[in-house]
Amino acid sequence: MKRTNLILISTLFASSFFINTAHADVIDRATILSNTCAGCHGPNGISHGPLTPSIAGLSKEYILESMHDFASGKRPSTVMQRIAKGYSDADIKAVAEYFSKLPSKAVVVNPAHDHKH
Amino acid sequence: MTNISRRDLLKSSAVTAAGATAGFATIASASPSHGHDHKHGHKSSKRVVIVGGGIGGATAAQYLKKMDSDIEVTLIEANQNYHTCFMSNEVIGGVRPIDSIEFNYDKLAEKGVKVIFDSVTDIDPEAQTVTTAGGKKVPYDRAIVSPGIDFKYDDIEGYSKEVSDTSIPHAWKAGPQTALLLKQLQEMKDGGTFVIVTPPNPFRCPPGPYERASLVAAYFKKHKPNSKIVILDPKEKFSKFGLFMDGWKRHYGYGTDKSIITWIGKDKGGAVSKVDVATKTVTAEAGDFKADVLNIIPPQQAGPIAFDTGLVGDLDWCSVDHKTFESTIHKNIHVIGDASIASPMPKSGYSANSQAKVCAAAIASSLNGVPMPDPSWVNTCYSIIAPQDGVSVAMVYAYKDGKIIKVKGSGGLTGAYNKEDRKREELYAHSWFNNITADIFG
Numbered sequence: 263m264k265r266t267n268l269i270l271i272s273t274l275f276a277s278s279f280f281i282n283t284a285h286a287d288v289i290d291r292a293t294i295l296s297n298t299c300a301g302c303h304g305p306n307g308i309s310h311g312p313l314t315p316s317i318a319g320l321s322k323e324y325i326l327e328s329m330h331d332f333a334s335g336k337r338p339s340t341v342m343q344r345i346a347k348g349y350s351d352a353d354i355k356a357v358a359e360y361f362s363k364l365p366s367k368a369v370v371v372n373p374a375h376d377h378k379h
Numbered sequence: 380m381t382n383i384s385r386r387d388l389l390k391s392s393a394v395t396a397a398g399a400t401a402g403f404a405t406i407a408s409a410s411p412s413h414g415h416d417h418k419h420g421h422k423s424s425k426r427v428v429i430v431g432g433g434i435g436g437a438t439a440a441q442y443l444k445k446m447d448s449d450i451e452v453t454l455i456e457a458n459q460n461y462h463t464c465f466m467s468n469e470v471i472g473g474v475r476p477i478d479s480i481e482f483n484y485d486k487l488a489e490k491g492v493k494v495i496f497d498s499v500t501d502i503d504p505e506a507q508t509v510t511t512a513g514g515k516k517v518p519y520d521r522a523i524v525s526p527g528i529d530f531k532y533d534d535i536e537g538y539s540k541e542v543s544d545t546s547i548p549h550a551w552k553a554g555p556q557t558a559l560l561l562k563q564l565q566e567m568k569d570g571g572t573f574v575i576v577t578p579p580n581p582f583r584c585p586p587g588p589y590e591r592a593s594l595v596a597a598y599f600k601k602h603k604p605n606s607k608i609v610i611l612d613p614k615e616k617f618s619k620f621g622l623f624m625d626g627w628k629r630h631y632g633y634g635t636d637k638s639i640i641t642w643i644g645k646d647k648g649g650a651v652s653k654v655d656v657a658t659k660t661v662t663a664e665a666g667d668f669k670a671d672v673l674n675i676i677p678p679q680q681a682g683p684i685a686f687d688t689g690l691v692g693d694l695d696w697c698s699v700d701h702k703t704f705e706s707t708i709h710k711n712i713h714v715i716g717d718a719s720i721a722s723p724m725p726k727s728g729y730s731a732n733s734q735a736k737v738c739a740a741a742i743a744s745s746l747n748g749v750p751m752p753d754p755s756w757v758n759t760c761y762s763i764i765a766p767q768d769g770v771s772v773a774m775v776y777a778y779k780d781g782k783i784i785k786v787k788g789s790g791g792l793t794g795a796y797n798k799e800d801r802k803r804e805e806l807y808a809h810s811w812f813n814n815i816t817a818d819i820f821g
Binding site for chain 1 (some may be wrong): 442445463558636666729733736737740742743749751752753754755756757759771773774775777786788789790791793800803804806807808811814815818821
Protein backbone atom coordinates (compact mmCIF):
# COMPACT_ATOMS: atom_id res chain seq x y z
CA MET A 263 0.00 0.00 0.00
CA LYS A 264 2.85 2.31 -0.87
CA ARG A 265 0.26 4.33 -2.77
CA THR A 266 -0.81 5.91 0.46
CA ASN A 267 2.73 7.09 1.11
CA LEU A 268 2.96 8.98 -2.11
CA ILE A 269 1.04 12.04 -1.20
CA LEU A 270 0.49 14.36 -4.05
CA ILE A 271 0.70 17.58 -2.14
CA SER A 272 -1.39 19.70 -4.41
CA THR A 273 -4.28 17.26 -4.30
CA LEU A 274 -4.49 17.07 -0.53
CA PHE A 275 -7.59 19.20 -0.62
CA ALA A 276 -9.37 17.21 -3.27
CA SER A 277 -11.86 14.70 -1.95
CA SER A 278 -11.70 12.79 -5.20
CA PHE A 279 -8.15 11.86 -4.37
CA PHE A 280 -9.20 10.03 -1.25
CA ILE A 281 -12.03 8.28 -2.96
CA ASN A 282 -9.75 7.10 -5.69
CA THR A 283 -7.22 5.81 -3.21
CA ALA A 284 -9.67 3.43 -1.65
CA HIS A 285 -11.64 2.42 -4.71
CA ALA A 286 -11.03 1.68 -8.28
CA ASP A 287 -9.85 4.77 -10.08
CA VAL A 288 -12.25 5.67 -12.80
CA ILE A 289 -10.88 3.93 -15.86
CA ASP A 290 -12.06 6.28 -18.54
CA ARG A 291 -10.85 6.95 -22.03
CA ALA A 292 -8.63 9.81 -20.79
CA THR A 293 -6.81 7.44 -18.42
CA ILE A 294 -6.36 4.78 -21.10
CA LEU A 295 -4.93 7.34 -23.51
CA SER A 296 -2.74 9.06 -20.94
CA ASN A 297 -1.26 5.79 -19.68
CA THR A 298 0.47 5.37 -23.02
CA CYS A 299 2.43 8.61 -22.54
CA ALA A 300 4.27 7.33 -19.45
CA GLY A 301 6.73 5.21 -21.42
CA CYS A 302 8.51 8.32 -22.66
CA HIS A 303 7.31 11.09 -20.32
CA GLY A 304 7.50 9.11 -17.07
CA PRO A 305 4.97 7.68 -14.64
CA ASN A 306 2.26 10.25 -13.83
CA GLY A 307 3.83 12.58 -16.39
CA ILE A 308 6.97 13.19 -14.32
CA SER A 309 10.06 12.62 -16.47
CA HIS A 310 13.28 11.11 -15.17
CA GLY A 311 15.20 12.82 -17.98
CA PRO A 312 17.64 13.60 -19.47
CA LEU A 313 15.76 15.24 -22.35
CA THR A 314 12.09 14.24 -22.53
CA PRO A 315 10.08 16.83 -20.59
CA SER A 316 7.63 16.25 -17.75
CA ILE A 317 4.06 16.91 -18.86
CA ALA A 318 2.25 16.72 -15.52
CA GLY A 319 0.74 20.02 -14.43
CA LEU A 320 1.15 21.78 -17.76
CA SER A 321 -1.84 23.91 -18.62
CA LYS A 322 -4.55 22.34 -20.69
CA GLU A 323 -4.20 25.08 -23.30
CA TYR A 324 -0.45 24.53 -23.64
CA ILE A 325 -0.82 20.77 -24.12
CA LEU A 326 -3.61 21.29 -26.67
CA GLU A 327 -1.59 23.82 -28.63
CA SER A 328 1.55 21.67 -28.51
CA MET A 329 -0.21 18.55 -29.75
CA HIS A 330 -1.91 20.39 -32.60
CA ASP A 331 1.31 22.17 -33.58
CA PHE A 332 3.27 18.92 -33.50
CA ALA A 333 0.66 17.26 -35.71
CA SER A 334 0.60 20.12 -38.23
CA GLY A 335 4.37 20.45 -38.28
CA LYS A 336 4.21 24.06 -37.10
CA ARG A 337 6.30 23.05 -34.10
CA PRO A 338 9.44 21.11 -35.09
CA SER A 339 9.94 17.76 -33.39
CA THR A 340 11.58 14.38 -33.84
CA VAL A 341 9.04 11.86 -32.61
CA MET A 342 6.04 13.91 -31.41
CA GLN A 343 5.04 14.88 -34.96
CA ARG A 344 4.52 11.15 -35.57
CA ILE A 345 2.68 10.50 -32.31
CA ALA A 346 0.43 13.59 -32.31
CA LYS A 347 -1.15 12.61 -35.63
CA GLY A 348 -2.60 9.48 -34.04
CA TYR A 349 -5.41 11.17 -32.08
CA SER A 350 -8.76 12.84 -32.61
CA ASP A 351 -9.41 16.34 -31.24
CA ALA A 352 -11.52 14.78 -28.48
CA ASP A 353 -8.65 12.44 -27.52
CA ILE A 354 -6.16 15.30 -27.40
CA LYS A 355 -8.54 17.32 -25.24
CA ALA A 356 -8.99 14.39 -22.86
CA VAL A 357 -5.22 13.91 -22.53
CA ALA A 358 -4.66 17.65 -22.03
CA GLU A 359 -7.22 17.74 -19.24
CA TYR A 360 -5.79 14.62 -17.63
CA PHE A 361 -2.20 15.87 -17.40
CA SER A 362 -3.19 19.44 -16.53
CA LYS A 363 -4.79 18.08 -13.36
CA LEU A 364 -1.77 16.06 -12.26
CA PRO A 365 0.67 17.69 -9.84
CA SER A 366 3.89 18.83 -11.46
CA LYS A 367 5.93 17.34 -8.66
CA ALA A 368 5.25 14.27 -6.55
CA VAL A 369 6.46 14.60 -2.98
CA VAL A 370 7.10 11.41 -1.08
CA VAL A 371 5.91 11.77 2.48
CA ASN A 372 7.26 9.31 4.98
CA PRO A 373 4.19 7.96 6.81
CA ALA A 374 6.19 7.81 10.04
CA HIS A 375 6.25 11.62 10.08
CA ASP A 376 2.66 12.22 9.09
CA HIS A 377 1.47 12.82 12.64
CA LYS A 378 3.92 15.64 13.16
CA HIS A 379 2.16 17.81 10.60
CA MET B 380 0.94 -0.08 9.42
CA THR B 381 -0.87 0.95 6.33
CA ASN B 382 -4.12 1.62 8.08
CA ILE B 383 -2.46 3.54 10.86
CA SER B 384 -0.50 5.71 8.50
CA ARG B 385 -3.58 6.32 6.46
CA ARG B 386 -5.60 7.35 9.51
CA ASP B 387 -2.77 9.56 10.66
CA LEU B 388 -2.79 11.14 7.28
CA LEU B 389 -6.52 11.70 7.55
CA LYS B 390 -6.15 13.25 10.96
CA SER B 391 -3.33 15.47 9.84
CA SER B 392 -5.20 16.68 6.82
CA ALA B 393 -8.67 16.83 8.35
CA VAL B 394 -8.15 20.37 9.53
CA THR B 395 -7.37 21.69 6.12
CA ALA B 396 -9.57 19.44 4.07
CA ALA B 397 -12.96 20.73 5.04
CA GLY B 398 -15.60 19.70 2.60
CA ALA B 399 -14.00 16.40 1.82
CA THR B 400 -16.12 14.41 4.19
CA ALA B 401 -17.40 11.99 1.62
CA GLY B 402 -13.85 11.00 0.88
CA PHE B 403 -13.03 10.54 4.54
CA ALA B 404 -15.97 8.30 5.14
CA THR B 405 -14.87 6.04 2.34
CA ILE B 406 -11.32 5.85 3.53
CA ALA B 407 -12.18 5.14 7.11
CA SER B 408 -14.36 2.19 6.22
CA ALA B 409 -11.93 0.66 3.81
CA SER B 410 -9.62 -2.11 4.98
CA PRO B 411 -7.32 -2.13 2.05
CA SER B 412 -5.87 -5.32 0.67
CA HIS B 413 -7.13 -7.61 3.37
CA GLY B 414 -9.60 -9.38 1.22
CA HIS B 415 -12.81 -7.80 2.48
CA ASP B 416 -15.05 -5.88 0.22
CA HIS B 417 -16.29 -3.01 2.31
CA LYS B 418 -19.11 -2.28 -0.06
CA HIS B 419 -20.71 -5.67 0.12
CA GLY B 420 -19.29 -7.05 3.33
CA HIS B 421 -18.21 -10.39 1.91
CA LYS B 422 -14.89 -11.84 0.94
CA SER B 423 -13.63 -9.92 -2.05
CA SER B 424 -13.12 -11.76 -5.27
CA LYS B 425 -10.60 -9.57 -6.98
CA ARG B 426 -7.57 -11.81 -7.16
CA VAL B 427 -5.19 -11.45 -10.07
CA VAL B 428 -2.17 -13.72 -10.44
CA ILE B 429 0.54 -12.60 -12.86
CA VAL B 430 2.93 -15.20 -14.23
CA GLY B 431 6.24 -13.63 -15.27
CA GLY B 432 7.83 -10.44 -13.98
CA GLY B 433 9.24 -9.05 -17.21
CA ILE B 434 8.12 -5.86 -18.89
CA GLY B 435 4.52 -6.98 -19.41
CA GLY B 436 4.02 -8.67 -16.04
CA ALA B 437 5.60 -5.98 -13.87
CA THR B 438 3.73 -3.20 -15.70
CA ALA B 439 0.42 -5.03 -15.31
CA ALA B 440 1.06 -5.46 -11.57
CA GLN B 441 1.78 -1.74 -11.14
CA TYR B 442 -1.23 -0.58 -13.12
CA LEU B 443 -3.71 -3.00 -11.59
CA LYS B 444 -2.79 -1.63 -8.16
CA LYS B 445 -2.92 1.91 -9.50
CA MET B 446 -6.36 1.42 -11.06
CA ASP B 447 -7.87 -0.39 -8.07
CA SER B 448 -5.86 -0.80 -4.90
CA ASP B 449 -8.41 -3.35 -3.65
CA ILE B 450 -7.34 -5.89 -6.23
CA GLU B 451 -5.09 -8.54 -4.70
CA VAL B 452 -2.19 -8.75 -7.11
CA THR B 453 0.26 -11.65 -6.92
CA LEU B 454 3.30 -11.67 -9.20
CA ILE B 455 5.15 -14.96 -9.62
CA GLU B 456 8.62 -14.64 -11.08
CA ALA B 457 11.53 -17.09 -11.11
CA ASN B 458 14.34 -14.56 -10.66
CA GLN B 459 15.03 -11.93 -8.00
CA ASN B 460 16.45 -9.54 -10.59
CA TYR B 461 15.52 -8.58 -14.12
CA HIS B 462 17.83 -7.25 -16.82
CA THR B 463 16.09 -5.29 -19.56
CA CYS B 464 16.81 -6.39 -23.10
CA PHE B 465 16.49 -2.81 -24.24
CA MET B 466 19.78 -0.93 -23.80
CA SER B 467 21.62 -4.25 -23.38
CA ASN B 468 23.26 -3.52 -26.74
CA GLU B 469 24.90 -0.49 -25.14
CA VAL B 470 26.30 -2.87 -22.51
CA ILE B 471 27.64 -5.16 -25.24
CA GLY B 472 29.11 -2.11 -27.00
CA GLY B 473 30.98 -1.25 -23.80
CA VAL B 474 29.32 2.12 -23.18
CA ARG B 475 26.86 1.21 -20.40
CA PRO B 476 27.49 -0.74 -17.17
CA ILE B 477 25.39 -3.89 -16.86
CA ASP B 478 24.08 -2.91 -13.43
CA SER B 479 22.28 0.03 -15.04
CA ILE B 480 19.94 -2.41 -16.80
CA GLU B 481 19.30 -4.47 -13.65
CA PHE B 482 16.03 -4.02 -11.75
CA ASN B 483 14.26 -5.72 -8.86
CA TYR B 484 10.77 -6.05 -7.43
CA ASP B 485 11.19 -4.11 -4.15
CA LYS B 486 9.08 -1.14 -5.28
CA LEU B 487 6.28 -3.39 -6.52
CA ALA B 488 6.20 -5.12 -3.14
CA GLU B 489 6.10 -1.73 -1.39
CA LYS B 490 3.09 -0.81 -3.51
CA GLY B 491 1.17 -3.84 -2.29
CA VAL B 492 1.99 -6.40 -4.97
CA LYS B 493 2.62 -9.81 -3.44
CA VAL B 494 5.81 -11.01 -5.12
CA ILE B 495 6.60 -14.73 -5.07
CA PHE B 496 9.97 -15.91 -6.37
CA ASP B 497 9.17 -19.30 -7.80
CA SER B 498 8.63 -21.04 -11.14
CA VAL B 499 5.15 -21.76 -12.39
CA THR B 500 4.66 -25.39 -13.38
CA ASP B 501 0.96 -25.43 -14.18
CA ILE B 502 -2.12 -23.28 -14.61
CA ASP B 503 -5.48 -24.98 -14.20
CA PRO B 504 -8.02 -22.96 -16.19
CA GLU B 505 -10.96 -24.90 -14.72
CA ALA B 506 -10.03 -24.69 -11.04
CA GLN B 507 -8.45 -21.25 -11.71
CA THR B 508 -5.25 -21.98 -9.83
CA VAL B 509 -1.57 -21.46 -10.55
CA THR B 510 0.83 -24.13 -9.27
CA THR B 511 4.51 -23.45 -8.60
CA ALA B 512 7.62 -25.65 -8.45
CA GLY B 513 7.84 -24.72 -4.76
CA GLY B 514 4.49 -26.43 -4.16
CA LYS B 515 2.26 -23.35 -3.89
CA LYS B 516 -1.23 -23.36 -5.35
CA VAL B 517 -2.47 -19.81 -5.87
CA PRO B 518 -6.14 -19.21 -6.78
CA TYR B 519 -7.12 -16.46 -9.20
CA ASP B 520 -10.15 -14.72 -10.62
CA ARG B 521 -8.02 -13.53 -13.53
CA ALA B 522 -4.55 -14.65 -14.53
CA ILE B 523 -2.11 -12.70 -16.67
CA VAL B 524 0.58 -14.74 -18.38
CA SER B 525 3.55 -12.71 -19.58
CA PRO B 526 6.06 -15.44 -20.39
CA GLY B 527 8.22 -13.67 -22.97
CA ILE B 528 10.06 -15.77 -25.51
CA ASP B 529 11.71 -19.14 -25.79
CA PHE B 530 14.35 -20.21 -28.31
CA LYS B 531 14.12 -22.92 -30.94
CA TYR B 532 17.73 -24.05 -30.50
CA ASP B 533 17.12 -27.20 -32.53
CA ASP B 534 16.51 -25.18 -35.69
CA ILE B 535 20.28 -24.67 -35.85
CA GLU B 536 22.05 -28.01 -35.78
CA GLY B 537 24.70 -28.14 -33.06
CA TYR B 538 23.28 -25.23 -31.05
CA SER B 539 21.72 -25.73 -27.62
CA LYS B 540 20.91 -23.90 -24.41
CA GLU B 541 24.10 -25.29 -22.86
CA VAL B 542 26.21 -23.94 -25.72
CA SER B 543 24.47 -20.55 -25.47
CA ASP B 544 25.22 -20.35 -21.73
CA THR B 545 28.88 -21.26 -22.06
CA SER B 546 30.48 -20.36 -25.41
CA ILE B 547 28.13 -18.99 -28.08
CA PRO B 548 25.63 -16.65 -26.37
CA HIS B 549 22.38 -15.50 -27.91
CA ALA B 550 22.27 -12.64 -25.37
CA TRP B 551 18.64 -12.15 -26.43
CA LYS B 552 17.46 -12.36 -22.85
CA ALA B 553 19.63 -9.91 -21.00
CA GLY B 554 21.72 -11.01 -18.02
CA PRO B 555 24.63 -13.46 -17.78
CA GLN B 556 24.76 -13.96 -21.55
CA THR B 557 25.00 -10.20 -22.09
CA ALA B 558 28.03 -10.19 -19.78
CA LEU B 559 29.51 -13.22 -21.58
CA LEU B 560 29.22 -11.62 -25.02
CA LEU B 561 30.72 -8.37 -23.72
CA LYS B 562 33.66 -10.28 -22.25
CA GLN B 563 34.28 -12.19 -25.47
CA LEU B 564 34.26 -9.00 -27.54
CA GLN B 565 36.58 -7.21 -25.11
CA GLU B 566 39.01 -10.15 -25.16
CA MET B 567 38.90 -10.60 -28.94
CA LYS B 568 42.13 -9.67 -30.74
CA ASP B 569 42.13 -6.75 -33.16
CA GLY B 570 41.56 -8.13 -36.64
CA GLY B 571 39.03 -10.70 -35.44
CA THR B 572 35.59 -11.40 -36.88
CA PHE B 573 32.32 -11.08 -34.99
CA VAL B 574 29.50 -13.05 -36.61
CA ILE B 575 25.85 -12.37 -35.76
CA VAL B 576 23.25 -14.92 -36.85
CA THR B 577 19.81 -13.27 -36.87
CA PRO B 578 16.40 -14.95 -36.56
CA PRO B 579 13.47 -15.11 -39.00
CA ASN B 580 10.31 -13.07 -38.27
CA PRO B 581 8.58 -12.73 -35.91
CA PHE B 582 11.02 -12.22 -33.06
CA ARG B 583 11.64 -10.01 -30.03
CA CYS B 584 12.91 -6.51 -30.83
CA PRO B 585 13.01 -6.43 -34.64
CA PRO B 586 15.72 -3.70 -34.95
CA GLY B 587 17.79 -5.22 -32.10
CA PRO B 588 20.29 -7.36 -34.04
CA TYR B 589 21.16 -4.42 -36.29
CA GLU B 590 21.56 -2.01 -33.39
CA ARG B 591 23.85 -4.61 -31.82
CA ALA B 592 25.97 -4.72 -34.98
CA SER B 593 26.05 -0.90 -35.00
CA LEU B 594 27.20 -0.51 -31.41
CA VAL B 595 29.84 -3.25 -31.70
CA ALA B 596 31.02 -1.56 -34.92
CA ALA B 597 31.38 1.69 -32.96
CA TYR B 598 33.48 -0.20 -30.40
CA PHE B 599 35.65 -1.80 -33.10
CA LYS B 600 36.12 1.52 -34.91
CA LYS B 601 37.49 3.06 -31.72
CA HIS B 602 39.37 0.16 -30.13
CA LYS B 603 39.88 -2.63 -32.71
CA PRO B 604 39.89 -0.94 -36.13
CA ASN B 605 40.98 -4.01 -38.10
CA SER B 606 38.06 -6.12 -36.88
CA LYS B 607 34.98 -7.03 -38.91
CA ILE B 608 31.33 -7.88 -38.36
CA VAL B 609 29.37 -10.31 -40.53
CA ILE B 610 25.58 -10.44 -40.17
CA LEU B 611 23.99 -13.62 -41.51
CA ASP B 612 20.30 -13.03 -42.08
CA PRO B 613 17.47 -15.32 -43.28
CA LYS B 614 15.45 -12.19 -44.24
CA GLU B 615 15.54 -9.94 -47.29
CA LYS B 616 14.97 -6.81 -45.26
CA PHE B 617 14.71 -5.79 -41.65
CA SER B 618 13.31 -3.11 -39.35
CA LYS B 619 14.61 0.43 -40.03
CA PHE B 620 16.49 -1.02 -43.02
CA GLY B 621 17.06 2.30 -44.81
CA LEU B 622 18.10 4.09 -41.61
CA PHE B 623 20.64 1.41 -40.69
CA MET B 624 22.07 1.23 -44.22
CA ASP B 625 22.45 5.00 -44.33
CA GLY B 626 24.00 5.07 -40.84
CA TRP B 627 26.40 2.21 -41.61
CA LYS B 628 27.59 4.09 -44.72
CA ARG B 629 28.18 7.29 -42.78
CA HIS B 630 29.88 5.70 -39.78
CA TYR B 631 31.34 2.36 -40.77
CA GLY B 632 32.19 2.55 -44.49
CA TYR B 633 29.35 0.25 -45.45
CA GLY B 634 29.41 -0.72 -49.13
CA THR B 635 33.17 -0.13 -49.48
CA ASP B 636 35.96 -2.70 -49.15
CA LYS B 637 36.90 -1.01 -45.88
CA SER B 638 33.47 -1.59 -44.35
CA ILE B 639 33.40 -2.85 -40.78
CA ILE B 640 29.96 -4.42 -41.38
CA THR B 641 28.97 -6.97 -44.01
CA TRP B 642 25.30 -7.90 -44.17
CA ILE B 643 24.35 -11.10 -46.00
CA GLY B 644 20.60 -11.33 -46.50
CA LYS B 645 18.39 -14.15 -47.72
CA ASP B 646 19.11 -13.54 -51.41
CA LYS B 647 22.84 -13.86 -50.81
CA GLY B 648 22.53 -17.04 -48.78
CA GLY B 649 22.36 -15.63 -45.26
CA ALA B 650 20.19 -18.39 -43.78
CA VAL B 651 22.17 -20.50 -41.29
CA SER B 652 21.45 -24.19 -40.66
CA LYS B 653 24.39 -25.49 -38.63
CA VAL B 654 27.14 -24.56 -36.18
CA ASP B 655 30.38 -26.27 -35.29
CA VAL B 656 30.77 -25.23 -31.69
CA ALA B 657 34.46 -26.11 -31.26
CA THR B 658 35.63 -23.89 -34.14
CA LYS B 659 32.77 -21.34 -33.92
CA THR B 660 32.00 -21.95 -37.58
CA VAL B 661 28.48 -21.57 -38.93
CA THR B 662 27.18 -23.04 -42.15
CA ALA B 663 24.99 -20.72 -44.18
CA GLU B 664 23.61 -21.19 -47.69
CA ALA B 665 26.43 -18.91 -48.81
CA GLY B 666 29.09 -21.14 -47.22
CA ASP B 667 30.98 -21.53 -43.97
CA PHE B 668 31.83 -18.55 -41.77
CA LYS B 669 34.41 -18.89 -39.01
CA ALA B 670 34.01 -16.44 -36.14
CA ASP B 671 36.27 -15.29 -33.34
CA VAL B 672 33.19 -14.22 -31.43
CA LEU B 673 29.88 -15.78 -32.43
CA ASN B 674 26.40 -14.58 -31.50
CA ILE B 675 23.51 -16.82 -32.58
CA ILE B 676 20.04 -15.37 -32.03
CA PRO B 677 17.82 -18.40 -32.68
CA PRO B 678 14.28 -18.53 -34.08
CA GLN B 679 11.73 -17.82 -31.37
CA GLN B 680 8.37 -18.85 -29.93
CA ALA B 681 6.25 -18.05 -26.87
CA GLY B 682 7.78 -18.79 -23.46
CA PRO B 683 7.59 -22.38 -22.13
CA ILE B 684 4.72 -21.84 -19.68
CA ALA B 685 2.47 -20.78 -22.56
CA PHE B 686 3.05 -24.16 -24.21
CA ASP B 687 2.82 -26.12 -20.94
CA THR B 688 -0.58 -24.63 -20.19
CA GLY B 689 -2.05 -25.01 -23.66
CA LEU B 690 -2.20 -21.28 -24.43
CA VAL B 691 -0.51 -21.74 -27.80
CA GLY B 692 -2.67 -22.71 -30.75
CA ASP B 693 -1.51 -23.67 -34.23
CA LEU B 694 1.19 -21.02 -34.34
CA ASP B 695 4.16 -20.55 -32.05
CA TRP B 696 2.45 -17.71 -30.19
CA CYS B 697 -0.71 -17.06 -28.17
CA SER B 698 -3.89 -15.89 -29.81
CA VAL B 699 -5.72 -13.24 -27.73
CA ASP B 700 -8.74 -10.96 -27.85
CA HIS B 701 -7.31 -7.65 -29.00
CA LYS B 702 -9.32 -5.51 -26.60
CA THR B 703 -8.69 -7.42 -23.36
CA PHE B 704 -5.76 -9.72 -24.19
CA GLU B 705 -7.81 -12.63 -22.86
CA SER B 706 -6.67 -15.90 -24.39
CA THR B 707 -8.93 -17.16 -27.17
CA ILE B 708 -8.29 -20.66 -25.78
CA HIS B 709 -8.70 -20.28 -22.00
CA LYS B 710 -11.21 -17.97 -20.37
CA ASN B 711 -9.97 -15.64 -17.60
CA ILE B 712 -6.34 -16.08 -18.63
CA HIS B 713 -4.80 -13.10 -20.41
CA VAL B 714 -1.54 -13.20 -22.37
CA ILE B 715 0.51 -10.05 -22.96
CA GLY B 716 3.88 -9.04 -24.34
CA ASP B 717 6.10 -10.88 -26.81
CA ALA B 718 4.19 -14.17 -26.40
CA SER B 719 0.89 -12.71 -27.59
CA ILE B 720 -0.22 -12.29 -31.18
CA ALA B 721 -0.89 -8.55 -31.22
CA SER B 722 0.13 -7.82 -34.78
CA PRO B 723 0.44 -5.11 -36.14
CA MET B 724 2.20 -4.26 -32.87
CA PRO B 725 5.82 -5.44 -32.88
CA LYS B 726 7.30 -7.63 -30.15
CA SER B 727 8.92 -4.79 -28.23
CA GLY B 728 9.30 -3.64 -24.64
CA TYR B 729 7.13 -0.60 -25.27
CA SER B 730 4.44 -2.79 -26.84
CA ALA B 731 4.46 -5.09 -23.79
CA ASN B 732 4.24 -2.07 -21.47
CA SER B 733 1.38 -0.58 -23.47
CA GLN B 734 -0.48 -3.90 -23.73
CA ALA B 735 -0.12 -4.51 -19.99
CA LYS B 736 -1.91 -1.25 -19.21
CA VAL B 737 -4.78 -2.07 -21.55
CA CYS B 738 -5.02 -5.58 -20.09
CA ALA B 739 -4.99 -4.14 -16.55
CA ALA B 740 -7.78 -1.73 -17.53
CA ALA B 741 -9.82 -4.61 -19.00
CA ILE B 742 -9.41 -6.70 -15.84
CA ALA B 743 -9.99 -3.84 -13.38
CA SER B 744 -13.12 -2.85 -15.33
CA SER B 745 -14.41 -6.39 -15.44
CA LEU B 746 -13.78 -7.09 -11.74
CA ASN B 747 -15.60 -3.89 -10.85
CA GLY B 748 -18.47 -4.59 -13.22
CA VAL B 749 -17.98 -1.45 -15.27
CA PRO B 750 -17.57 -1.19 -19.04
CA MET B 751 -14.10 -0.75 -20.47
CA PRO B 752 -13.47 2.24 -22.71
CA ASP B 753 -11.93 1.73 -26.14
CA PRO B 754 -8.23 0.97 -25.70
CA SER B 755 -5.27 2.81 -27.17
CA TRP B 756 -1.64 1.78 -27.56
CA VAL B 757 1.67 3.36 -28.47
CA ASN B 758 4.96 1.88 -29.53
CA THR B 759 8.19 3.81 -29.91
CA CYS B 760 11.43 1.90 -30.55
CA TYR B 761 14.71 3.76 -30.46
CA SER B 762 17.91 2.38 -31.93
CA ILE B 763 21.36 3.89 -31.60
CA ILE B 764 23.43 3.58 -34.78
CA ALA B 765 26.47 5.36 -33.37
CA PRO B 766 27.14 7.72 -30.47
CA GLN B 767 24.96 10.82 -31.03
CA ASP B 768 23.05 9.16 -33.86
CA GLY B 769 19.72 7.84 -32.61
CA VAL B 770 16.74 6.83 -34.76
CA SER B 771 13.25 5.62 -34.00
CA VAL B 772 10.10 4.04 -35.32
CA ALA B 773 6.79 5.02 -33.71
CA MET B 774 3.12 4.16 -34.08
CA VAL B 775 -0.21 4.87 -32.44
CA TYR B 776 -2.64 1.94 -32.38
CA ALA B 777 -6.40 1.90 -32.02
CA TYR B 778 -9.07 -0.80 -31.67
CA LYS B 779 -11.43 -1.29 -34.59
CA ASP B 780 -13.72 -4.14 -35.64
CA GLY B 781 -12.22 -6.51 -33.09
CA LYS B 782 -8.63 -5.82 -34.04
CA ILE B 783 -5.64 -3.66 -33.17
CA ILE B 784 -5.00 -1.34 -36.08
CA LYS B 785 -2.38 1.29 -36.90
CA VAL B 786 -3.88 4.76 -36.78
CA LYS B 787 -3.66 6.07 -40.31
CA GLY B 788 -1.36 9.05 -40.73
CA SER B 789 0.41 8.46 -37.43
CA GLY B 790 3.79 6.94 -36.73
CA GLY B 791 6.65 6.10 -39.02
CA LEU B 792 10.41 6.41 -39.08
CA THR B 793 12.96 9.08 -38.29
CA GLY B 794 13.46 11.30 -41.34
CA ALA B 795 16.54 12.02 -43.43
CA TYR B 796 19.80 12.60 -41.57
CA ASN B 797 19.94 15.75 -39.52
CA LYS B 798 22.78 16.00 -37.01
CA GLU B 799 20.91 17.93 -34.33
CA ASP B 800 17.82 15.73 -34.53
CA ARG B 801 19.90 12.57 -34.29
CA LYS B 802 21.65 13.87 -31.18
CA ARG B 803 18.26 14.61 -29.68
CA GLU B 804 16.96 11.16 -30.58
CA GLU B 805 19.85 9.52 -28.71
CA LEU B 806 18.97 11.59 -25.64
CA TYR B 807 15.30 10.73 -26.12
CA ALA B 808 16.30 7.05 -26.26
CA HIS B 809 18.02 7.40 -22.90
CA SER B 810 15.06 9.37 -21.51
CA TRP B 811 12.74 6.65 -22.73
CA PHE B 812 14.86 4.04 -20.94
CA ASN B 813 14.80 5.99 -17.66
CA ASN B 814 11.08 6.66 -17.85
CA ILE B 815 9.80 3.30 -18.98
CA THR B 816 11.87 1.47 -16.35
CA ALA B 817 10.50 3.87 -13.70
CA ASP B 818 7.01 3.10 -15.03
CA ILE B 819 7.65 -0.67 -14.83
CA PHE B 820 9.83 -1.19 -11.76
CA GLY B 821 9.89 2.19 -9.98
